[in-house]
Amino acid sequence: MTLWFDDLTMGRAWRSPSRTVTEADVGAFAGLTGDRFPLHTSEEFARNMPYGTRIAHGLLGLSFAHGLMWARTGELDESVIAFLGIDDWRFSAPIHFGDTLHVDYRVADRRASSSRPDRGIVEFEVRVVNQDGALIQHGRKTMLLARERTS
Numbered sequence: 001m002t003l004w005f006d007d008l009t010m011g012r013a014w015r016s017p018s019r020t021v022t023e024a025d026v027g028a029f030a031g032l033t034g035d036r037f038p039l040h041t042s043e044e045f046a047r048n049m050p051y052g053t054r055i056a057h058g059l060l061g062l063s064f065a066h067g068l069m070w071a072r073t074g075e076l077d078e079s080v081i082a083f084l085g086i087d088d089w090r091f092s093a094p095i096h097f098g099d100t101l102h103v104d105y106r107v108a109d110r111r112a113s114s115s116r117p118d119r120g121i122v123e124f125e126v127r128v129v130n131q132d133g134a135l136i137q138h139g140r141k142t143m144l145l146a147r148e149r150t151s
Contacts, residue, residue, distance in 0.1 A: 002078040005110070005120035005145040013106035016068035018131075020100045021056050029060045056095035061137050062086075065128045068103045069141075081119060082144040089139030093130075100131040108140060118147050 030036045035057060038045035046054040066083075070076055095101070108125040122145055128137040 003075045004079045005147045008107050008122050010107055016103040018100050018102040021095055023097050026056050029057055051094050058091040061095045065103050079145045080143055084142040084144055087140040091137050093134055093136045101128055103128055
């Protein structure tokens, strides 16, 4: 079921499906981005760092959060026009290989577009949480949504 701008009332909240972060995910992300920092790719190097082992890239966690919020639920597939930005994003704890992440998110702000009456802007408060309930990342994501089906 598609949700449109007018369906997203203040405080409406969701919990995404979960996803386990694997060594293959980290390797693929390193290859795709070119970020092969040894904290993520070398167990020997990471052993001597504060976490004592490799951890996933913070931006990989942010990417998973975005995917878990949208692609896995499908509720906004027809209504999202654009991803407008991220505000006040914080990386609160490391993502370890084998962590299972989910996203808790809610409508924190919304406003109709002043220039285009067929759309509105929605700001989501986002929390990325691991299997132990620890807050891993958090911040706000802003999306531009259609007010209703245009076709």
